[in-house]
Amino acid sequence: MTIEELKPIIEALVFVSEEPIPIKQITSLLEGENIDDIKTACDELTQEFNARNSGLEMRLLAGGYRISTRPELNEYVRRYLKAQPTARLSLAALETLAVIAYKQPITIPEILEIRGKSSTSAIKTLLDRRLIVPRGHKPVVGRPMLYGTSKEFLIQFGLNDVSELPSLEDFEDLVTN
């Protein structure tokens, strides 16, 4: 292989590698190729990355190559990470949300009873993400707060109305098969 042919392969390998990928490992993956050519390709690739007006850089780090965003752009990257889409939920939050969606309006003790697990932090997450909203108090002793799903919930899950939520009957055939 020529150096020009080696470069895209190395670039792809560095890109998917979780840890900085050592040149030794690249060489063993490209068995039969000239080691000096591989080294030259790595060098050229690094230089090209850094010469380009790019948002990414390739560096030799801890004995291996790695592609990462440029430190100057940290501010934007951090801004992005903070604004992660709200549809991403932990399993605990998802379970709690499912219970609320199907049993709304519902109180925290009732959620605990169905899930068999304390759900307070999940409820906090769901409230922070505006997926659920308080729906007044239940007229029983202690007047516990009732919760239901929000408009944001409908948008996130592509529903027009909570009545559009799939029911147990909808999937009975599928589930039993």
Added chain:
Amino acid sequence: MTIEELKPIIEALVFVSEEPIPIKQITSLLEGENIDDIKTACDELTQEFNARNSGLEMRLLAGGYRISTRPELNEYVRRYLKAQPTARLSLAALETLAVIAYKQPITIPEILEIRGKSSTSAIKTLLDRRLIVPRGHKPVVGRPMLYGTSKEFLIQFGLNDVSELPSLEDFEDLVTN
């Protein structure tokens, strides 16, 4: 900011984003910048990526931008990651998916009618693999569940939008010839 200044920032954001990042999200992260400039920057960036002898490509997928390795290099990448290719869909699941993709939103009885055979286990597979999603109920007797393709479908099949699918009539020519 000039387009040349926007490009590296966008590149870094696309790189960091786990899912294809919608242009709308880029715009909201770069508040105050001209939307047309952002669009131009995205276009130019995509072109530059693909014009370069690179191991990576940038594409518009499921309504967002994504950087990934080139499919031609999959052999090397797979060798490195020791990645098992994901289990292929069965013929039944693929055909069912085709029917849903072209006729969405569609109910199970309608799928049965087109395919001439029961498709429940195929539908279960497609739901489990998140390739299809329930889309509410059809306002007819029995209110059967409607199904459509998901965002994951677009990503796995390399589409920006379902409208990018070749039209069904195109296949007719193929069939009759």
Added chain:
Amino acid sequence: MNEATNSKTTAQPAAQPTSVDEQLSPPTENTSQYKVKLEVFEGPLDLLLFLIKKEEVSIYDIPIARITEQYLVYLKAMQELDIGVAGEFLVMAATLIQIKSHMLLPRDPTIPEEELDDPRKELMYQLLEHQKFKAAANMLYQRATIEAGTFSRADLDADKINPEISATVYQLFEVFREVLNRKKAITEIEIAREEQTMAEKIVEIKTLLKQSKEVRARDVFERAHTRRECVVIFLAILELVKELAIRLQQSETFGDIVIVEREEPDSSQSEI
């Protein structure tokens, strides 16, 4: 037919996208191969399309008698090879026979030619539609193969800070179902634990003895879910012995203790 069995024909990744149609080659004389090929006809329309191709006839003018005959031969072969023949195949057979008999009927001479409805028309449309979707499935297969060859970047530290899952309405439903199942399981255990009374255990042992003459004590104890239940069973057995309702036998030292329903005293065996 079981759709899962079909997956094995497509489970192998292809280096190059190939056509899924290639799997629809005609059956050969080799029986095991014959079986595999037949499994590919996962629906009656697939089998019909295959026959139309094999007989080199047109979908627009299907020689219905010939195709029906062939169809029935394949159906019989599938049954003989013990491939589960789904109801749809039989429905199609009935449809074909109906069309065939319909075409044998003499035409009503008073109706002009162009107003005569071809009984094959509906089947023809169905086949054309089915074929279009098969081609579409093939296109999807190729797209997925190419797409599966692209890889996104490795996990960043930032991903690990945010180890969360995104969800669709179906996942929401599945999660809810799991929560309900979990709750049901817990409830069942609790009910079981509460209701383990000695009286019920006595009834249970008596029922077991009605079913089979002898019951190993070990088996009875193994039905217990908790230690408390073991104790209750032990007490129940003692109670039954006291009532002279059962007899415990042990044929050898450290051997299994067997519970036998007591009819009349028998001194031939050692009793505990």
